[in-house]
Amino acid sequence: MIPCNSVRFGQPSRAATALVCLVLADTTLAVRAADGATATASSSSEGSEAGGAVDGNRFSVERASAWKGRTSAGRWWWQVEFERTRHVGAILQVSGDQAFVFRNAPLQFVWQRSADGTHWSDLPETATTNERRLFRIHRLARAVEARFLRLNIAAAAGAFPTLREVEFYSDPQQPIGFPDWIVVVNTTQDATLPGHGQEFIPLAKSCPGWTQLQSQQICLDTFDEDFLGAEPRPLCGFLSGNFRDWCQVNRESWRGSQEILRHKHLPMWASCGGAQGLAILAETGVDRPWDCPHCRDPLKPRTPIYTHIGHTAARPCGDYSGCVFERGLHWVRTLADDPVFQNLPREFQVMENHCGQIEWPPVGWRLIATAGEGTKTQTQCLRMNDRPIYAAQFHIEMGGAPETSKQLMGNFLVLAKAWGGYSRYLTGPRRPVAQPAANPATD
Ligand SMILES: [Zn+2]
Ligand SMILES: [Zn+2]
Incomplete structure (x- = not known):
């Protein structure tokens, strides 16, 4: 300007x-x-x-x-x-x-x-x-x-x-320069803004070359193709974690996210509950009912892609007091030379805060990071095969491993930019996204 x-x-x-x-x-x-x-x-x-x-x-x-x-x-x-x-x-x-x-x-x-x-x-x-x-x-x-x-x-x-x-x-077709901006989605059922997940914003702006980044935080209900498709279009989206268990969530509030996930126009990074949400959308979708490990009928599981790490006691839905948690710094190990891991060692520490986990990569996704030494949860980072769309069990937006978080965020922003940001309106050949190497855990 x-x-x-x-x-x-x-x-x-x-x-x-x-x-x-x-x-x-x-x-x-x-x-x-x-x-x-x-x-x-x-x-x-x-x-x-x-x-x-x-x-x-x-x-x-x-x-x-x-x-x-x-x-x-x-x-x-x-x-x-x-x-x-x-x-x-x-x-x-x-x-x-x-x-x-x-x-x-x-x-x-x-x-x-x-x-x-x-x-x-x-x-x-x-x-x-x-x-x-x-x-x-x-x-x-x-x-x-x-x-x-x-x-x-x-x-x-x-x-x-x-x-x-x-x-x-003057000209209706005139290109109008606008800085890159990110969409940050509060995926909790609490519609308060600024809210959960706003921590992605200072992390992104702290990355070298991204100090001028603009942002808008929205609630899950607002996250849909209409929101994204208007000019100026966003660079990428971030999904926060959340707290309710999936049987207690209003599925309708995830419909826009499902639309976005199916269209694959928007580069995305999702943390913890946000990542689990994407996995459930990809596997089950919003039109079929969801359950949780506490109410699951083993003969008719509704969202078997989602489980809990383990239990010390039986509790009602949404009561996590009998659940095994993984909290604080934990080691994860990369399984592929995905560009989002550039300049990181094969194993690194990240912040975890969950009792739920994703059991397997949905069709069209692959596992690119798993548990490192001493870590329980095997599914640590999933990546959609042909898009810069990531679902991570860990939290880059939490304090605890600031240099690793900044490296992952910076790598992801570069990938989103190379992809062209929200790309619904792009035509012609697009730079291919580097593919992760063959994945022994899922192949
Ligand atoms: Zn339940
Ligand atoms: Zn549990």
């Missing part, structure tokens, strides 16, 4: 004036023309005036760098008046007042254009009824002429809408 050279604030009204960064239609070289434009809004909260959304700072959540509508106003609008009529073909919108969680953001909205600031017409391609994305690029079918553009907001997620940044592009 190239910031505007000059931004003027300090006007007494809500009508903070700013120079909007505009991108010329006839170039893809990030040449920008500064055009005088005035940003205004229906209301603003103290210190977060309309100009904050066009200050050239895309991601800052600082008060002065974003526009925030007044709390509980019910309806809001934010608009820009260009110095002269111009073409608009695409709009980049960065929403919300938290760096990686969608909150206090426009939920239901449409962009409108006007020649006179009085008569408005909708840009129907931008109409959104239930926004979930922090980062959104709207592309129009054809460029339109506008002297004024307005974001008309009918509902906010939270008490008020926040616009961190808005950028306008």
